[in-house]
Amino acid sequence: MPMRTMLAxxxxxxxxxxxxxxxxxxxxxxxxxxxxxxRDAALIVGxxxxxxxxxxxxxxxxxxxxxxYLTDTLKVPSDKVTLLRDNEATVEKLRKYAAKAxxxxxxxxxLWFVFIGHGAPSQDGxxxxxxxxxxxxxxxxxxxxxxxxxxxxxYLSKGNQAKTLVLVDACFSxxxxxxxxxxxxxxxxxTMARTPGAMDNRTIxxxxxxxxQFAGPLPKSGKxxxxxxxxxxxxxxxxxxxxxxxxxxxGIVDFARRALSLARDRTQTPELSAGAEGTVLGVGREASPNxxxxxxxxxxxxxxxxxSSLPEVPKANAxxxxxxxxxxxxxxxxxxxxxxxxDFSSVDVDALEKYDAVAKFEKSDAQAEAKSAKWRELGxxxxxxxxxxxxxxxxxxxxxxxxxxxxxAEKEKGDLGPEEKQAAWLExxxxxxxxxxxxxxxxxxxxxxxxxxxxxEEARARRAEIRxxxxxxxxxxxxxxxxxxxxxxxxxxxxxxxxxxKAQDNPYLGELLPLLPEGTLSPAEIRAAKAGAQAPKPxxxxxxxxxxxxxxxxxxxxxxxxxxxxxxxxKSFQIAKTEVTAAQxxxxxxxxxxxxPDAGSSCTWGIAGKEDHPVNCVDWxxxxxxxxxxxxxxxxxxxxxxxxxxxxxxxxxxWGNEDATCERAVISDGGLGCGKNSTWPACSKTRGNSEQGxxxxxxxxxxxVQDRYHxxxxxxxxxxxxxxxxxxxxxxxxxxxxxxxVGNARSAYRDYYVPGSRTRYxxxxxxx
Numbered sequence: 001m002p003m004r005t006m007l008a009x010x011x012x013x014x015x016x017x018x019x020x021x022x023x024x025x026x027x028x029x030x031x032x033x034x035x036x037x038x039r040d041a042a043l044i045v046g047x048x049x050x051x052x053x054x055x056x057x058x059x060x061x062x063x064x065x066x067x068x069y070l071t072d073t074l075k076v077p078s079d080k081v082t083l084l085r086d087n088e089a090t091v092e093k094l095r096k097y098a099a100k101a102x103x104x105x106x107x108x109x110x111l112w113f114v115f116i117g118h119g120a121p122s123q124d125g126x127x128x129x130x131x132x133x134x135x136x137x138x139x140x141x142x143x144x145x146x147x148x149x150x151x152x153x154x155y156l157s158k159g160n161q162a163k164t165l166v167l168v169d170a171c172f173s174x175x176x177x178x179x180x181x182x183x184x185x186x187x188x189x190x191t192m193a194r195t196p197g198a199m200d201n202r203t204i205x206x207x208x209x210x211x212x213q214f215a216g217p218l219p220k221s222g223k224x225x226x227x228x229x230x231x232x233x234x235x236x237x238x239x240x241x242x243x244x245x246x247x248x249x250x251g252i253v254d255f256a257r258r259a260l261s262l263a264r265d266r267t268q269t270p271e272l273s274a275g276a277e278g279t280v281l282g283v284g285r286e287a288s289p290n291x292x293x294x295x296x297x298x299x300x301x302x303x304x305x306x307x308s309s310l311p312e313v314p315k316a317n318a319x320x321x322x323x324x325x326x327x328x329x330x331x332x333x334x335x336x337x338x339x340x341x342x343d344f345s346s347v348d349v350d351a352l353e354k355y356d357a358v359a360k361f362e363k364s365d366a367q368a369e370a371k372s373a374k375w376r377e378l379g380x381x382x383x384x385x386x387x388x389x390x391x392x393x394x395x396x397x398x399x400x401x402x403x404x405x406x407x408x409a410e411k412e413k414g415d416l417g418p419e420e421k422q423a424a425w426l427e428x429x430x431x432x433x434x435x436x437x438x439x440x441x442x443x444x445x446x447x448x449x450x451x452x453x454x455x456x457e458e459a460r461a462r463r464a465e466i467r468x469x470x471x472x473x474x475x476x477x478x479x480x481x482x483x484x485x486x487x488x489x490x491x492x493x494x495x496x497x498x499x500x501x502k503a504q505d506n507p508y509l510g511e512l513l514p515l516l517p518e519g520t521l522s523p524a525e526i527r528a529a530k531a532g533a534q535a536p537k538p539x540x541x542x543x544x545x546x547x548x549x550x551x552x553x554x555x556x557x558x559x560x561x562x563x564x565x566x567x568x569x570x571k572s573f574q575i576a577k578t579e580v581t582a583a584q585x586x587x588x589x590x591x592x593x594x595x596x597p598d599a600g601s602s603c604t605w606g607i608a609g610k611e612d613h614p615v616n617c618v619d620w621x622x623x624x625x626x627x628x629x630x631x632x633x634x635x636x637x638x639x640x641x642x643x644x645x646x647x648x649x650x651x652x653x654x655w656g657n658e659d660a661t662c663e664r665a666v667i668s669d670g671g672l673g674c675g676k677n678s679t680w681p682a683c684s685k686t687r688g689n690s691e692q693g694x695x696x697x698x699x700x701x702x703x704x705v706q707d708r709y710h711x712x713x714x715x716x717x718x719x720x721x722x723x724x725x726x727x728x729x730x731x732x733x734x735x736x737x738x739x740x741x742v743g744n745a746r747s748a749y750r751d752y753y754v755p756g757s758r759t760r761y762x763x764x765x766x767x768x
Contacts, residue, residue, distance in 0.1 A: 023221075023294045023298055027230065028061070031238075031286060034074070037074030038077065039105070039107070040080065040109040041105035041112070041159070042067075042082070042112035042113070043094075044066050044082070045094065045114065045117060045130075046063025046064065046083070047084075047133050048060040048085070049087070049133075053118060053131070053136075058226055059226055062229045062230050069233060080104050094152070098113065101159070102156050102161075106160065109160075110162065111164045113166045115169065119168065129148055130152065132145040137555070152166075163279065164203045167232055168205075168208060204276075204281070205274035206273065207270065207273050208228035210271060213267055213268050214266065218231075227268070237286040238285045240255035241284050246283055248277065258291060259291060313456050313460055317449065319446060351384055361374050362392075368396045368400035372393040372396035401432040405432075408424045412424075417544075418450035419450050421446045425439040465550055465693055469693065470495065471508050477491060478491070489515050492515035496509065496521070501520075502529075503529060513526070513530065544629070546583070547577075549577070550693055551573075552572065553572050555570060555647060556569045556648065557570070557649075558650065560748055568717075568718050569719055570639060570642045571720060573767055574632075575694065575765060575768075576765040576767070577694055578683050580614065581613060581682050582606075582612075588629050593626075598618075603616055610679070614682055614696070614763040616701050616759070619756050619758045620757075622758075633767060633768060634706040636706050636723075637707040637734065639720055639767055640705050640735075641747055652747065652748075653665075653688070654688060654690035654698055660742040661742075662675075663685070663688075664698070665736070667738065667742055682700070698745035700735075702735055702761055702762050704733055705731070705733070707724070708732070709730040709731060730755075733751050733762065736749065738761060
């Protein structure tokens, strides 16, 4: 009973922030005019919506609030204040308007520069970059489309001002607003002196965080906005004023530090990197917000779950059967009659014998094209029969074309794919000019349909990939005791409404059923969901051979480990979600495109009940043949490791750095194959999946890749391509296996086999 008495108020405190008012003041209305800025000039930058990298929510509003304070409160002439927002904040305009502001500030005035956006380390790690709005997600673009901080300070130093205030609400760690790296492979930290470069002694330089931290949003706030520029502006308005109303450089930084101590998700320590601490920067009388109350009642406790943005699945419309205007009837030429009334005295017996031979050949089972050729040959050799031979050849040509058209039309009705149907029409048009235009148009229709199918398949695969990532997040939320039941029910309904109310669309429906609010599903949908929860999981939408492709975004990463580590840049690609199963490989064998694997001890080929296990006992050539049959190839070693590291993250295993056990991988842990002494069905250990949803990148079976084996990596390609130049016949294998221990399951671990090896612990997965 005492426990229940204590629990009720505790739950009230946890849920309270979700409905609390916004306690941080609105700064969009500037304080009353006080002047003092008539000799000043300023450049204010608010880069919120970047073209290619993550946005900085609230940067634009903060910049506009700063502009209003300077022009309305301090009375800085409006034509001397430049405001760059979003796509205006390119490196060229940063240079141009920094120089302009330095040229316009008057003697004795203050030159203001406020930057709110992304920062990054310079290439040599000795300077910081102000990232331009059009910088792309690769290191070369980032360095080219960003303004070095020291270069900026050089522009500002050329003015006649008495002092320069440089406030940078961007960290130089190369991380986004939520702490994620802007560019994969970029060094995460920089080492730089407290005072960067040669510093103008008039400059007061304030930065939002230390070099090894990231600048984040305002804590305990319901509105996402960069914290430091907001707090510094509030400090100037009076939040950091002393008894006389004066606001100093150190006062601004100290107040921002106290306010940012409320953040529980990060450590962010603003710094006064240059300038005298006691420099007076303003006068203000506005009362400071109550930080203690904000800490108690702020909105940081609100928990939200939103599904990701989903791509639309385009509709694929197959060509109609009437698209070519009907199938012409193939009419075989009638038999040629006997020659009557031959003049014995003048007859050319040689010519007649040749004519007779062609007439007899015409009655044979030869192809129409061959019969046409015989008549043409007769016409060339015996002029007496030239006209007849030409007519007869034309008749057989027409028959051959009509018969070929009928064949192409029949193929449309069969189970061939659109590519094969397109090829049939192209072959017809290339061979028979009579139907060239019709065949060309029909081939285009099937080409269009193939492209629509591919686009729809890619969209479905992308939706499934996003769904699985959202489920990974939601399932963790649902397991937390601090998340209320009402929120859990709301989250469950959000997920189901987004990803479908049928098990074939939403494989997690059965697990969410107990949480769904009444009315989310109809009675019929509930019955179907319960039945689906008892049935085997439906297969996800897949491509040829049943392969489910997963898209892996490109980027740069550190490949290998220890002294072998080296930087590699990977282009976006797709890779199979699972290792190729015995059932998938069987389809290739039945199509005549693959040869059968070995069978026998611990091989999964031909073993009842192991159709969904990874196919093993296949050599490198067989793996390559299957990959090409499904429209792919074997992944390069670099692509494989990049995918195993969840798109190049610095981690030991696909799931992170936690030790590999049988909870996450089929390995030799507590017995071979986790005690089963064999492979497991593909995707049995979903807790070991990568962030993109790839299964069994650690354990189950080793996986062939394209590369020849080299050791060490010296001279390896840096563009993610396979290393093919010969260094022996062995090919690389990756990922560990059911009868190997934890060390072999690490994402960076590599081994090799000769291409002809067919062992019970070797399989593969294709890429494209």
